[in-house]
Amino acid sequence: MESTLENLVQQAKEGSREALESLVQGIQDRIYGLALRMLGYPADAEDAAQEILIKVVTRLESFRQESAFTTWVYRIAANHLLTTRKRLAENQAVSFEDYEALLGMAVASEWPESVPEAERSLVVKEVMLSCTHGMLLGLDRPQRITFILSEIFDISSQQGACILDITPAAYRKRLSRARDRIRTFMLKNCGAVNAENPCHCEQVAPFAIQTHAMDPKNLLFTGHRRRDDGGRLSMAYLEELDSLQRMAALFKNHPDYTAPETCLANLKELVRSRRIGIFEGLH
Incomplete structure (x- = not known):
């Protein structure tokens, strides 16, 4: 290539x-x-x-x-x-602390009748994708781009340092801080990382629609042009991974978006x- x-x-x-x-x-x-x-x-x-x-x-x-x-x-x-x-x-992004508070408000609720059962899995996936995008926006730009390059694009610390014009040691330190911030948040909140955590996409999805935080007829990410759908992770597979691996797997599981x-x-x-x-x- x-x-x-x-x-x-x-x-x-x-x-x-x-x-x-x-x-x-x-x-x-x-x-x-x-x-x-x-x-x-x-x-x-x-x-x-x-x-x-x-x-x-x-x-x-x-x-x-x-x-x-x-x-x-x-x-x-x-x-x-x-x-x-x-x-x-x-401009609409919130801190991890505020994000956690917002998720705490997303109590389980019934699906609106306007969303057919056949479409609900897409909305649940949209919640997962939107949530991980939101977590990225919780990082400052230098940490965000470092995390994206390494955790999503599989770029090495050496190449990443060259891209960002910093030393490999500085790159690894920045990546470690970004990982720690996201991992801390997900370990405490994300049901995909730990089933005992309070936030589950299946519960947030109907709440997001009822509060008009999400439009099921205009899904930004699941309706996006892509080469690869992603979204093939199973809970059985996730359970075989440690917390850091689960976190990385959820971010890498995004669709392969096309321009x-x-x-x-x-x-x-x-x-x-x-x-x-x-x-x-x-x-």
Whole structure:
């Protein structure tokens, strides 16, 4: 995969529009997936992904193969996501303490008749996905991106340190703090980590609908474009894992989200319009 991308980079540098478009297509999903987990809302993630893709293609000439191309791309994406203005979900995010208080209000209730039984499992899964996204937003941006890179994208401490331009020791320390914050919260509250805990997605789901915190006709995450559904974890499997492994498994179990079609379409239009000087020599 990496060698294919670097071949496309070389062809794009030589002026191939087709190679540039293929290159964007090859990296857009991972950029969008990172943006979605950092910003928490699909529309904001789409905007950020397009901004990052434009930075990548306009800086392509500066890629000197001193690192893997994907590392270079992640570095551009990380810098953008760490410095971009706060978006909708971040402005609505709450601390872990406030989050715990909110979950304590989500008492078990009956499903509204408006939600057919066949659709309820999707709503329960949406609660799980929304909750883990909410936990990510409870971290500050540096801890959040470190946790996402390592726990969800399986990036090593060495590569992660290169992406964030910090030492491996500093990266591991930041990752440890992020893990501790999320693990402490989940060990105390999450029923998927410990069945004796008070919060269970099956109980929160009908409460979320009744209080209009969630719209069953507009599910942000379970209704999202994806290559892979995720959501295959069973309680039997989780019971075989220790608490840290369970926590990581729940985050990795998210669907493999794909970027909206407009990401590539908008960039293609920009390339073909030649409104940016770097695109003028493409053929």
